[in-house]
Amino acid sequence: MSEARIKELQDLLNQYNYEYHVLDKPSIPDAEYDRLLKELMSLEEQFPALKTPDSPTQRVGGAILDSFNKVEHRTPMLSLGNAFNETDLRDFDRRIRQVVGDHISYVCELKIDGLAVSLRYENGQFIQGATRGDGSVGEDITANLKTIRSIPLRLSEPVSLEVRGEAFMSKKSFEALNAIKEEKGEELAANPRNAAAGSLRQLDPKIAASRNLDVYFYSIADVGETGVDSHSQGLDYLDKLGFKTNQERRKCTSIEEVIEFVQGWVEKRPHLPYEIDGMVIKVDSLDQQIELGTTAKSPRWAIAFKFPAEEVVTKLVDIELSVGRTGVVTPTAILEPVKVAGSTVQRASLHNEDLIREKDIRVGDYVIIKKAGDIIPEVVNVLPERRTGEEKEFNMPTHCPECESELVRLEEEVALRCINPKCPAQIREGLIHFVSRDAMNIDGLGEKVISQLFQEKLIEDVADLYKLTKEQLLSLERMGEKSATNLLSAIDVSKQNSLEKLLFGLGIRHVGAKAAKTLAQQFEAMDRLSTATKEELTAINEIGDKMADSIVTYFENEVVHELIAELKSYEVNMDYKGPKLVSITNSDSFFAGKTVVLTGKYEQLSRNEAKDKLEALGAKVAGSVSKKTDLVIAGEDAGSKLTKAQELGIEIWSEEQLLLELQK
Known part of the structure; x- marks a missing residue:
């Protein structure tokens, strides 16, 4: 009797949950739902063996996690290229037609401003969910995703597949969260996107459960045996399986239709109950998607149209200079604090000297700022009519603000650059990059600790990290015995990283995380890569002339050879540890290149x-x-x-x- 009742309640509550959170058509009052859920929880406590992974009781949040495990995506989660105006969209359409011809259709969808997630189902059961991470590896947030009621724990068919979606927080839920935070005297969340991301990265699933998150699913990672042959058909199939997809989408047969649909949503955007920051346009045919292919970072068959950013006026009180790890000297505007697109802004990019001259930006000016792509603040223009005469012109220095070396402007570059390889700022920024999550991922070695170590002259290059002692670490401010031990352990663990992590960490110009993995897969060992010719490099699909030139130039530097030799002496791994590839140009395998x-x-x-x-x-x-x-x-x-x-x-x-x- 109890087993039958538990099964009946599970099925009923899953159906009511689907009606409420996916169809937005509740068939019973909330009080009745709560009563049935309470009955089910009581029965499952009495008969724990009958509690199933897809039971509605799994949505209330389970035990607190120690940490998030890493999840390697079977199909990479690529980022999208951006379009900001009608010309960009027409250029995208032209590139598509040059490859696949004129018989083409697009699917336009709202670009939800949230956190991309990937979910795996086996025989219709939800078994794992992960963040996007770096596109190749994300974090396992299954327990938190189970708390989102619009995510089906069991599908209408016993299929095995991986789906992609965007988790988000509605405007109403965001306001409720900040009301609670304000009442408790806590710092308010900056915007719904940050709030959603923070909620899903809580180690306590009960916190995620309390945040009323939602999700829209937008694709199947690998259509497999689904019979789906177009993106629009895939969305319909997701609807059939019980996933929540955004119905505000349109299939368009011309770029004119696409532009009309996009422009319509620029006006309607504020009236939605959730935040969107643009539109996504995808080629509908999966065969055409395959024919178009991808770059190292983005699919060629999709693009994100970014809405015009919100603009506000504030005062520019100073201009600071910073030196990046590649030596570029970047001016940054220091502003009177102002709220833009949901968050408070105090700094904004000025990019380079040419922009300051072109816009005649002066210290003390009132300026218009916006968030480029709703993310990075930048100065759009000045308001000269509000000048008092006390404003001061700004001149870029002739020498590096960090090391006093003369700055140069390389051919075809607008940026001023410090080319001193021993510039402290470049070394420090390079060290911070080397230990970052996508590079060597040395937990506990954040920007502050690196700066302390560098300031105390305990490290001068990345190899020095591997000869640090506990005594040296304990000499740092706020570094205790346990922290020092954990940090040394993390440094030691990083020695075993696969080659691509080291390659990305070294900061070779133009080589991002994705390209580093491609290079590691193709050459398998640092020694082989370091002697590669430009011809060998450009024979790889994703490596262009500029990147190839940069790699060859990097490994021609004697200082680089000395650094790699030193890292080897500290037993830092120099080999690729992932699935091996056979070089297509040299392989005698039947499958090479097919x-x-x-x-x-x-x-x-x-x-x-x-x-x-x-x-x-x-x-x-x-x-x-x-x-x-x-x-x-x-x-x-x-x-x-x-x-x-x-x-x-x-x-x-x-x-x-x-x-x-x-x-x-």
Whole structure:
């Protein structure tokens, strides 16, 4: 009796929850829902073995976590390129048509201002959710995501898939949160986006549960055997499975339709119950998406249109100079505090000397500022009519504010640059970058500790980090015995990082985290990469001339060779530890350079095992069949992908043929 009642209550409450939070059509009063939930919680306490992972009681928040585990995304979560005006959108459309022709349609969606998340379902059950992180690796926030009532814990079909969405906090929930914070005398949350992100990164799921977060799902990471062949069809399929998608979307058959839809939402934006900061425009056809491909950072088949930023007036009280890790001297405006787009701003970028001259910006001016892309504050213009005569012109220095070396302006650059390799500011900023999360990820070595170590002359370059002693650390202000021990342990652990972490940490110009991983996969060892020619580098899809020149120049520097040798002496790993790739230019593998599609059910290999083995042999494993597909591996119950491959005359193998080739 108890088992049947528990199952009945779980099904009822999941249905009521879906009606309320996804369909926005509640069929019972809140009090009745609460009564049934209380009954279910009581029964599950009496019979804990009958509590299931998809029970509605899992949404109230569980035990406090010690930390967040790392999750590697099976399909990378790429960022989007930006468009800021109609010309940018037309340029995007032109680039698309140059590759796939004129038969094209787009899907336009609202760009929710929240936190991107990825959720995995196995046989219809929600098993794991993660943040975007660096796009390749995120944090496991499953317990917190379960508290969001619009996320289904069980789907309407027993499918296995990974979906992407945007978690957010509504304007109403944000106001309620800040009212509570104000009552408690706590610092107010800056904006709904920061509040949502902070809520999902709480180690106590009960806090996340109290924040009334919501989510809209916008894509399937890998359509697999879903039969989906377009983005719009994928959104409809998500609706069918019980996911909450944003219905304010439109399929457009021309860029004119896209521009009309975008411009309409510029006006309607303030009336939404949640924040949006733009629109996302995607090519609808998945085959065309595959044909267009991606860069190291972004898909070529999608773009984010950013809405015009809010502008406000404030006074510029000073201009400060900072020297970055590449030696660029950047002027920053110090402002009288002012609220812009939901947060208080006191500093704004001035970019370079040319901008200051062009806009005739003076210390003491009243200026118009905005947040570029609603994120980075910048000075748009000055109000000369409000000048009193006491304003002062600003002149960039001729020498570095940190080391007094003469500043230079390199060819084709607008920035002034300090080219002294021993400039303290560059070294300090480089050290801060080296220990950051996306680089060597040395926990406890933040900006303040690095600055202290540098100021006390305990470190001069990144290699010095690996010879620090406990006695040296204990000499620092506010550094206790336990903190020192933990920090030394974190430094020691970082020695085992895979090569891409070290490459990114070294701060090679133009080499970001994604490019560092590509280089590590292709060359596998620091010694091989350090002797690579420009031709070898540009043979890699994602490496262009500028990046290749930068890498070659970096490794030609004798100081760099000495640094790497020193890091080796401290046993810092110099090899790639991820799934191995075979260089396409040199490989004798049958699969090198081929685009392969997996379909159907395999008996001896899982889909992920097959994918890993093929990628290790230089293949590109795609999610759907197109004219660029070289080979389809068809297992049992292969569906539409097999049919399409047959129609296009693409070579088709069985699982047995694949295994035979893998054994060679």
